[in-house]
Amino acid sequence: MPHQCTNCDRTFDDGSKEMLSGCPDCGGNKFQFKPDGTDSVDTPAEPPEPPEPSSSSVARTVGRTAATVKDLMSGGSGDQHPTDQETATSSGRRSNAGAGNRGTTPQDQAAPSREDTAQASARSDVISPEELPSETTTDEPHQFQPVSTDETSTPSTDATTAQSTDATTARSTESDPRTDSSDESAVPDETEARSDASVGQPETVDTERPDLKELRDELNDQFESIKVLQPGQYELNLMELYDREEYIVALEEDGRYSIQVPENFHDHD
Amino acid sequence: MGLIRNLKHSISRAVSTLFSEENPKRIGIYGPPNAGKTTLANRIARDWTGDAVGPESHIPHETRRARRKEDIEIERDGATVNIDIVDTPGVTTKVDYEEFLDHDMEKDDAVRRSREATEGVAEAMHWLREDVDGVIYVLDSSTDPFTQVNTMLIGIIESQDLPVLILANKTDLEESSVQRIRNAFPQHETIPLSALEGDNMDEVYDKIAEYFG
Known part of the structure; x- marks a missing residue:
């Protein structure tokens, strides 16, 4: 039929x-x-x-x-x-x-x-x-x-x-x-959202919230020594801070750091 | 990388020991926020140099940048011990601006203070890694010492083989319990004191000379 x-x-x-x-x-x-x-x-x-x-x-x-x-x-x-x-x-x-x-x-x-x-x-x-x-x-x-x-x-x-x-x-x-x-x-939207996630700007990617959250969690677990919950609220991984070669001299609102790379940074390699 | 770093530290420490007469030890004053680190640093600096190190406050994270007072000469039993003291920001795993709102602070100021305090913790951890030869670990004896921060920092200090002196501060407070701190860190000697009142400072200086001289 x-x-x-x-x-x-x-x-x-x-x-x-x-x-x-x-x-x-x-x-x-x-x-x-x-x-x-x-x-x-x-x-x-x-x-x-x-x-x-x-x-x-x-x-x-x-x-x-x-x-x-x-x-x-x-x-x-x-x-x-x-x-x-x-x-x-x-x-x-x-x-x-x-x-x-x-x-x-x-x-x-x-x-x-x-x-x-x-x-x-x-x-x-x-x-x-x-x-x-x-x-x-x-x-x-x-x-x-x-x-x-x-x-x-x-x-x-x-x-x-x-x-x-x-x-x-x-x-x-x-x-x-x-x-x-x-x-x-639809594909560029998705990739755009993922690229946003990689730089950690959660306000632009509401539709990709679950993936973004997972990605942020993973990144935080792996790399973050300072996690910005929101401006003025921070969680610090003391071991990560202690293990860092570079020295964090300034912390910006969006979670970026200004760092001072040690002079002998490359000597360790 | 870790092996190389440890080797570097060991060598630098051995070298600094060899030339200890010429180079004053750099002693970091560490501990959680509001333990009385700056009060102790000011007490030591005033007792031996006449100058203070930095402002004291009952609001947590008043010290948000490490402050150094160099070449403090402490006399003990006819000998002298030269040290640099580094007053570090209180170490914590969480900084929240709302904590400061209770102290009649505007939100913008509280957020800025929070950010600076976080930077201060990062700086303190960096100093611990690179720039101190010994640690005075200050605890508020009126609070519970069994915290993640205390356990982690003492563990790091031990792993670095740094000489550490644990001070049970604020013995002037009614709730103070030095024994609780001794129980928390039985592997280290604990000295009671009140940096604010200047109580038991003689014993503190004796131990500084003994540990870092």
Whole structure:
């Protein structure tokens, strides 16, 4: 049950042609794609997931939908790929010169014997705007819009991608970089927080508090001779202070020291 | 590194012993805050030089920089002992500015005092490592001597083989218990005194001459 009409909840098998011109029952043109293994029929129209975790699943869903549509548009099965190129070119020619391609190749002639009319049409014809429901955007032949994309994609993005005749493919290729970029944008935040932790400025990294605390504790255990709890409150490791080669001459509010390195510091090595 | 440092200390100590006539011993006065270290330093300096070392206060961490009084000549039984005394900031493992707010101090002043006191502890530990030939360890005999700071500092001093004299100060106080200090550090001789009142200072000078002369 990969496809479901978001209006009347009617479901369609993967590869079904019934939905290509809209839902036969209600005329709705929005379908959600449900990957294999997720069979719950009563999926809400507005998924409750927060946008951040759902973005990757959105991209996957868009990608699968695009792949499905692409297969449907080009003939539906992988073993027919050798003829897809010819079909595409012939369909292009047909769109320009109506009957020019009739009986051009044996394969095209043989095709109707294995396909019904709808399949042949879906494989070879570009759907005309008139065949789409009235509220459909004219440049968008099939609106396979997983409901969750409404939350994450901006209308301008959809409009831009809809300019292409292969709109869904364009959207899928665009979705992946967008998802990647959102992932990448999260990584610098994380590394930035960790770099803050390494210099001990806790006020900037509330979101990384647990890691920062662990890091500070570890650093304190290993290196600190003076721990600044807050300005004016200090804990001192007397053994560390005693063992230091250098002499702490000034202590700043943020925990930094000014030190005087002994003149013979390098002689010990 | 530790072996090299210990070797260096041993050599320098042996050298300083050889030339003890020429070089006065540098004696560090150590102990926790408010034990009476500066009062003792002032008492010694006034008794033998006429000058004081630094201001005394009942507020902890009044001494936040080590202060040195050089070439104090102490006469004992016809001989003289020359020492430099170093009055060090009170050593502690925790400094909190709120402790000073109880002494009618503004927060900014308390925070600054706290920071300076922390620097002072670091300085005191540095002096102990590098610059003293012996230690006078001052304890307030009216308080419990079984503390982490006392145990750790005495341990460091022992590990350095520094001569150490433990003074049980503030015997003028009612709660004073010299025996409690003797029990805490039975391996060392404990001398009772009141640096504030000048009580038992003769015995203190005898022991200084004996330990550091």
